[in-house]
Amino acid sequence: MPAPSSTFRTEVLVIGSGAAGLTAALAAARNGAETLLIESAGFLGGISATLPWLGFHDRDYRLIVKGLPLEFCQRLQALGAASHHELDPKCASAISIDSHWWKILAMQLVREAGVRLMLHTQVVDTIREGDRIHGVIVENKSGRQRIEAAVTIDCSGDGDVAARGHVAWAKGRTADGLVQAPTLVFKLAGVNRAGFIAGCKDPAINYREWISPYPELREKMMRRLDHMHVIICGGFAKLVEQARAAGEFNVPQTRIVGVKLHQPDQFLVVMTRVLGLDPTNTASLTDAYTRVYEQIPILVRFFKKWVPGFEQSHLGEIAPMLGVRESRRIMGDYLLNAEDLIAGRVFDDAVSMGAYHIDIHRPAGTWVDSHNVRAYTIPLRCLIAHDVDGLLMAGKCLSATHEAVASTRVIPICMGQGQAAGTAAALAVKRGGGVRQVPISELQDTLAAQGAEFGRTVGEPNWQAIDEVGQLPFDEPPTTGDKDSASSAAGAWVPSTAR
Ligand SMILES: Cc1cc2nc3c(=O)[nH]c(=O)nc-3n(C[C@H](O)[C@H](O)[C@H](O)COP(=O)(O)OP(=O)(O)OC[C@H]3O[C@@H](n4cnc5c(N)ncnc54)[C@H](O)[C@@H]3O)c2cc1C
Structure with a gap:
């Protein structure tokens, strides 16, 4: 490999500007960290730029994703470029956005926060010394560059930084490693x-x-x-x-x-x-x-x-890019699983929330497999890559099983994780240590002060909405259609208590 022609240094480095990475970079910069965002495409937003955003609410129609993601909605609405949140008995809620205005707003938000940007730039290697990730090597029209960072956040959706840094990852369902079917919308x-x-x-x-x-x-x-x-x-x-x-x-x-x-x-x-x-x-x-x-x-x-x-x-x-629903999932200090979601688990180190149903576009069959979930929290440990220092992740490469990521993967939930990861990285930089050394109460108080939701202010079910919209039974019968034998709907992942 040719040697990099130049070296850049930053406090927080975010790879990938999709729902997770964009939010992570904004959160890091707004919390005072010098932040560099690297993106292989020529626009910001990844696949969030072409889709409605599902799952800001839970099945009781309570808003469970707030903070930066909610600010994005409000700013789009102020531009006349988004609908209101439409409540829905299966997906809880949907907000339809104008793709072009989201890309414009994303660029404006990045500029306002002082995030440095490198577009059309691809991560090709990871700098790892011992058990510490120190940044990445990238390539673009200018050649090869070395980028060093105190904290790197992998939001590539493919776990590219982790894979090149020999950090453990998994891909697809347990039986055969196949991922959810992709779609070009x-x-x-x-x-x-x-x-x-x-x-x-x-x-x-x-x-x-x-x-x-x-x-x-x-x-x-x-x-x-x-x-x-x-x-x-x-x-x-x-x-x-x-x-x-x-x-x-x-x-x-x-x-x-x-x-x-x-x-x-x-x-x-x-x-x-x-x-x-x-x-x-x-x-x-x-x-x-x-x-x-x-x-x-x-x-x-x-x-x-x-x-x-x-x-x-x-x-x-x-859409400008194939929609890949699932790719490498980076192994973190905790592996979120379907039971956590179905039970609506509240973790002590909760930093964000989700409530979208487990929605698996069958990797080898047709249609989907689904299981409803309760509003659950996502612990900080799912954002910290295991066995190394200096690497966080958010979005599709969260530390979660094939089944759990089928819920956490929707846009608002990825954004919530991004806000948590970016904030954690900025606090670590401020203290001059690693993310594991940031007291969880300090991170949670900072996130709460910045409007993020992780279970503190969710409140009572929205009875009026439940009455108007209705609710599906929590335990719906499995969907029909041609499942292949290794399909998750074979049942292995649904705990017997929840069937
Ligand atoms: C077909 C489809 C339909 C969906 N429908 C909905 C929906 O209606 N509503 C909803 O809320 N969710 C939906 N989802 C889920 C949701 O859109 C995604 O899971 C979510 O946007 C993922 O965000 P992310 O930031 O993790 O990844 P991505 O959006 O994939 O972002 C990753 C970014 O990293 C960049 N990148 C990748 N590798 C590198 C590299 N090596 N170097 C530099 N940059 C890199 C990519 O260009 C990309 O911009 C859908 C998903 C798919 C695939």
């Missing part, structure tokens, strides 16, 4: 909102399989549908079957998965799909891109011909 424009809603109201079409077995819940949804700004879909199986029988649908997907966005004519399609991806293998990734680009025209034609309200629709925008 795209937007359809020119959708007739009224026609679409009329279709959703047709019981024969069954636009949302989660709610259809519960007539009272469905009735509540039907009453709200006309006024909803964000409508989450997971159903329409009959239409997919009919199109497949007609030889017009050969995508490994059996339901319409997508979101009617707050822009009246726009719909986000979350249906391209590749089975058996290895997100850390370039040949596999390239193959995945080839396949999803073949699937998009099939799906555009399917919507126009078969789905009510889409007759005049057209392809609006394709």
